[in-house]
Amino acid sequence: xxxxxxTLRTHDCKTLFEGGIFLSVLHFAILLPLLAAPFIPxxxxxxxxxxxxxxxxxxxxxxxxxxxxxxxxxxxGDVVTETVRWMxxxxxxxxxxxxxxxxxxxxxxxxxxxxxxxxxxxxxxxxKESLGHFYVYLLLFMGAMLGVVLSDNMIVMxxxxxxxxxxxxxxxxxxxxxxxxxxxxxxxxxxxxxxGLSMLGGIVxxxxxxxxxxxxxxxxxxxxxxxxxxxxxxxxxILLGAFTKSAQFPFHIWLPDAMExxxxxxxxxxxxxxxxxxxxLVARMSPVFQESSVWLWVIASVGMFxxxxxxxxxxxxTDLKGILAFSTVxxxxxxxxxxxxxxxxxxxxxxxxxLFMVATIAAIxxxxxxxxFKGSLFMMVGIVDHETGTRDIRKLGGLMxxxxxxxxxxxxxxxxxxxxxxxxGFLSKEMFLKATTKVFEMDFFALDTIGILIPVVAFIGSVxxxxxxxxxxxxxxxxxxxxxxxxxxxxxxxxxxxxxxxxLALLVVGLGFFPNVLSNTLIKPAVESxxxxxxxxxxxxxVDIYFxxxxxxxxxxxxxxxxxxxxxxxxxxKWMGIYNRVPERLTLNGLYDxxxxxxxxxxxxxxxxxxxxxxxxxxxxxxxxxxxxxxxTMWRLDAFNYSxxxxxxxxxxxxxxxxxxxxxxxxxxxxxxxxxxxxxxGVVGYSVALFFVFFGAPDLALTQLVIxxxxxALFLLVFYHMPDISKKEERMRFKVGNxxxxxxxxxxxxxxxxxxxxxxxxxxxxxxxKENVYDLAAGKNMVNVVxxxxxxxxxxxxxxxxxxxxxxxxxxxxxxxxxxxxxEGEHEPKQ
Amino acid sequence: xxxxxxxxxxVILQSAALIIFFxxxxxxxxxxxxxxxxxxxxxxxxxxxAAALVLLLLAFDAKTLTNVLPINxxxxxxxxxxxxLATSLHSVFFDRPFLTHAYDKFDLPLLGExxxxxxxxxxxxxxxxxxxxxxxxxxxxxxxE
Numbered sequence: 017x018x019x020x021x022x023t024l025r026t027h028d029c030k031t032l033f034e035g036g037i038f039l040s041v042l043h044f045a046i047l048l049p050l051l052a053a054p055f056i057p058x059x060x061x062x063x064x065x066x067x068x069x070x071x072x073x074x075x076x077x078x079x080x081x082x083x084x085x086x087x088x089x090x091x092x093g094d095v096v097t098e099t100v101r102w103m104x105x106x107x108x109x110x111x112x113x114x115x116x117x118x119x120x121x122x123x124x125x126x127x128x129x130x131x132x133x134x135x136x137x138x139x140x141x142x143x144k145e146s147l148g149h150f151y152v153y154l155l156l157f158m159g160a161m162l163g164v165v166l167s168d169n170m171i172v173m174x175x176x177x178x179x180x181x182x183x184x185x186x187x188x189x190x191x192x193x194x195x196x197x198x199x200x201x202x203x204x205x206x207x208x209x210x211x212g213l214s215m216l217g218g219i220v221x222x223x224x225x226x227x228x229x230x231x232x233x234x235x236x237x238x239x240x241x242x243x244x245x246x247x248x249x250x251x252x253x254i255l256l257g258a259f260t261k262s263a264q265f266p267f268h269i270w271l272p273d274a275m276e277x278x279x280x281x282x283x284x285x286x287x288x289x290x291x292x293x294x295x296x297l298v299a300r301m302s303p304v305f306q307e308s309s310v311w312l313w314v315i316a317s318v319g320m321f322x323x324x325x326x327x328x329x330x331x332x333x334t335d336l337k338g339i340l341a342f343s344t345v346x347x348x349x350x351x352x353x354x355x356x357x358x359x360x361x362x363x364x365x366x367x368x369x370x371l372f373m374v375a376t377i378a379a380i381x382x383x384x385x386x387x388x389f390k391g392s393l394f395m396m397v398g399i400v401d402h403e404t405g406t407r408d409i410r411k412l413g414g415l416m417x418x419x420x421x422x423x424x425x426x427x428x429x430x431x432x433x434x435x436x437x438x439x440x441g442f443l444s445k446e447m448f449l450k451a452t453t454k455v456f457e458m459d460f461f462a463l464d465t466i467g468i469l470i471p472v473v474a475f476i477g478s479v480x481x482x483x484x485x486x487x488x489x490x491x492x493x494x495x496x497x498x499x500x501x502x503x504x505x506x507x508x509x510x511x512x513x514x515x516x517x518x519x520l521a522l523l524v525v526g527l528g529f530f531p532n533v534l535s536n537t538l539i540k541p542a543v544e545s546x547x548x549x550x551x552x553x554x555x556x557x558x559v560d561i562y563f564x565x566x567x568x569x570x571x572x573x574x575x576x577x578x579x580x581x582x583x584x585x586x587x588x589x590k591w592m593g594i595y596n597r598v599p600e601r602l603t604l605n606g607l608y609d610x611x612x613x614x615x616x617x618x619x620x621x622x623x624x625x626x627x628x629x630x631x632x633x634x635x636x637x638x639x640x641x642x643x644x645x646x647x648x649t650m651w652r653l654d655a656f657n658y659s660x661x662x663x664x665x666x667x668x669x670x671x672x673x674x675x676x677x678x679x680x681x682x683x684x685x686x687x688x689x690x691x692x693x694x695x696x697x698g699v700v701g702y703s704v705a706l707f708f709v710f711f712g713a714p715d716l717a718l719t720q721l722v723i724x725x726x727x728x729a730l731f732l733l734v735f736y737h738m739p740d741i742s743k744k745e746e747r748m749r750f751k752v753g754n755x756x757x758x759x760x761x762x763x764x765x766x767x768x769x770x771x772x773x774x775x776x777x778x779x780x781x782x783x784x785x786k787e788n789v790y791d792l793a794a795g796k797n798m799v800n801v802v803x804x805x806x807x808x809x810x811x812x813x814x815x816x817x818x819x820x821x822x823x824x825x826x827x828x829x830x831x832x833x834x835x836x837x838x839x840e841g842e843h844e845p846k847q
Numbered sequence: 848x849x850x851x852x853x854x855x856x857x858v859i860l861q862s863a864a865l866i867i868f869f870x871x872x873x874x875x876x877x878x879x880x881x882x883x884x885x886x887x888x889x890x891x892x893x894x895x896x897a898a899a900l901v902l903l904l905l906a907f908d909a910k911t912l913t914n915v916l917p918i919n920x921x922x923x924x925x926x927x928x929x930x931x932l933a934t935s936l937h938s939v940f941f942d943r944p945f946l947t948h949a950y951d952k953f954d955l956p957l958l959g960e961x962x963x964x965x966x967x968x969x970x971x972x973x974x975x976x977x978x979x980x981x982x983x984x985x986x987x988x989x990x991x992e
Binding site: 714723729730732793800803811826 | 878881882883884885886887888889890891894895897898901904905920921924925927928931932935944946948950962964966969970972973976977979980981983984985987988989
């Protein structure tokens with residue numbers, strides 16, 4: 017009883033009892049997808065006649081409606097906070113926090129989620145696919161993603177963050193029979209989890225500065241963080257997490273391979289939501305870091321280069337999803353660079369109308385737009401794939417006449433992506449170009465000198481974006497029809513499959529004409545969460561989006577993009593050769609593959625050196641290490657001054673018992689066969705049990721006796737299988753080596769026990785137990801109470817370890833026998 | 848273990864084992880319940896029960912043991928783990944930290960006043976895990992050729 021309260025008392029009570037223990041409605045909303053997930057396999061099995069997706073659809077639709085109501089709250093600048101205590105003693109509470117930024121993402125996740133689930137109902141065949149798995153992974157992702165964007169506690173956020181990586185891994189590997197799927201799944205997992213772990217490091221550093229895992233606390237103590245010597249390290253570690261997740265150069269290589277996932281997944285995770293978690297993180301952490309010049313430069317330059325590199329590579333792709341994957345990389349880079357440039361707003365000391373905020377406003381606006389046009393394009397590609405059986409643009413062409421609706425969707429999406437009016441992509445692209453030209457006005461962080469590169473790279477990236485956007489729909493829908501080369505005879509998709517992309521395409525057009533629907537409802541609250549200090553200082557975030565700005569630099573840039581883009585598009589055959597200049601081995605993918613192969617080989621070589629398969633080798637490692645560290649520590653701390661003053665007298669029978677133990681132990685060494693050795697070992701064990709009896713430790717004595725008995729029985733069982741004592745064991749060198757090790761460990765343990773006896777600087781913990789065992793735990797047997805109560809956590813984990821060890825032995829032995837009967841089997845038998 | 852073919856006459860061992868088995872089992876149950884006040888507890892009780900089962904295993908053979916007691920020991924350890932975990936978790940629902948035990952005194956028929964303590968269910972988990980683990984190991988090693 018109350019054992020854990022003991023440790024709690026030392027902590028501050030105020031933080032402990034903040035929040036309740038029961039989940040609020042908001043928490044239930046976040047966890048609803050996770051709570052619904054376990055029922056999906058049963059529904060799938062029980063109701064074969066109905067596509068499981070219809071049940072799943074209820075979840076995002078409900079949540080979308082639920083979160084929609086929060087718009088009223090956040091657009092007033094208010095926030096909603098609900099706290100549930102989880103591990104208060106460690107400062108980890110599940111604090112749900114809804115502000116403008118979080119709500120924007122929550123609406124994206126549930127809104128796009130609903131459309132994707134609807135689309136998937138027609139995309140995935142209910143009789144052929146294992147929908148039970150698919151929708152569990154999808155719901156897992158949805159819940160995890162909601163958790164990421166609505167958690168205030170960074171450890172909780174980190175947990176959900178990794179859960180998105182895991183669910184993404186499962187979804188990419190959904191068609192796990194395909195080698196490419198497994199490769200892509202592993203790649204995404206390795207890269208994003210690497211980033212996630214770096215981020216965890218950053219979180220721990222931040223916590224050590226502020227003393228809290230809460231993001232709000234970190235924002236409030238921004239000054240403390242900025243003064244810390246670990247400021248830069250924490251920032252870069254957090255950025256590693258964001259860059260890997262959002263597929264920024266050079267970590268973007270996982271995203272194209274993630275396209276092996278079913279298309280609804282690509283539309284959902286790998287363009288609209290999960291890859292934007294990195295953007296979310298950057299936006300969320302902006303208030304903490306954005307005063308630093310490194311923050312601005314790193315994010316802006318990485319984002320800008322990613323934007324260029326993604327669009328440049330998208331042009332050479334032949335797979336429709338490949339184009340979209342690189343395009344997503346490019347667009348993510350664009351938003352990322354805008355978030356970086358947005359930090360400049362803090363250094364603006366004008367009075368009204370902070371013009372530098374335009375970058376952040378553009379980032380948020382483009383984030384929404386990208387979700388709409390890229391979502392519709394992905395779904396369009398899925399339809400083409402579904403109806404023609406291929407996604408290769410070299411085989412496709414001329415589909416315009418047979419698939420008019422898909423063609424319309426493709427044109428709207430592509431033109432919006434290319435940044436042409438009158439679609440929403442034009443508006444945010446204009447704002448992006450405007451933000452890049454603003455660097456000329458920034459007279460800090462060397463932005464007015466090297467910063468000139470920013471609009472230049474933005475321009476080049478936009479040109480390539482223009483080219484691949486046009487390639488996307490011209491190569492698929494226009495040109496010569498080659499229907500006889502297609503695996504299937506193409507025709508328009510069923511109406512259900514078209515609903516979702518049509519809704520998104522309508523949004524693309526609608527937001528193009530009426531962008532200000534979003535201004536005060538979603539964009540302004542989100543931007544305000546990124547600039548808490550400016551809002552507090554009374555600056556107004558003004559969001560007003562319109563088409564015509566007059567003859568501004570950004571308009572000239574757009575016209576330039578269209579002209580140069582068209583020119584390059586028509587002459588594409590002449591310059592495609594530049595893509596073959598880089599040899600395969602020198603690419604980032606080559607580097608990744610080489611690293612994987614090399615590290616695998618190195619690990620095997622290292623392992624084979626010390627994993628001999630002989631238990632005695634492992635015992636030697638353990639003993640030598642233990643003695644080495646122990647003796648070294650004792651020598652360093654000069655801990656050899658023992659005192660034997662307070663020892664009890666030794667009774668005669670104790671001498672006898674000690675003699676028996678020593679004799680039996682020595683006799684083992686000279687036994688020629690195993691049976692007498694085992695019996696002598698038993699003698700040692702039972703004598704030790706007798707010692708326990710003498711010293712008043714009945715529990716230990718009992719345990720020792722039974723263990724001794726059981727282990728002798730175990731010996732008898734394995735006796736038949738043991739080989740004879742080998743020649744090797746007879747060799748002198750071998751014997752001497754073992755003797756040295758055993759003497760070493762014996763001496764170490766002896767010295768250690770002398771030390772434990774003589775240098776008592778602290779009162780023994782057993783005094784505490786003696787006093788409290790009855791009052792706190794209502795028990796009289798101290799040993800047992802310690803086991804089940806005071807140190808119950810230890811026991812809990814010990815029995816887990818025991819059970820795992822037993823399962824390990826079971827599987828090792830059973831697998832060995834099954835493999836022998838089956839012969840060479842590469843696949844491990846399924847349990 | 849295939850000892851039936853060249854088996855020595857172990858009538859005495861088998862007859863004795865049948866009686867001793869029950870004595871050990873009863874003693875182990877006693878140890879288990881006595882735990883909180885005098886020497887004993889789930890760990891030692893579980894080991895003792897396992898020892899009794901091992902005695903049967905040695906006196907007869909693995910096949911006979913599984914025929915008489917068709918227990919899946921892996922499931923047994925899993926059950927034990929679940930019981931221990933559930934006991935540890937229960938306090939969370941009463942707004943207490945994880946693994947806080949509860950106890951009170953009750954007047955039970957025949958037994959008089961006794962303390963009931965949630966530690967006993969935790970210990971039951973330990974008991975089951977220890978039996979399960981020991982027997983899983985011994986059975987798998989014993990059965991493998």
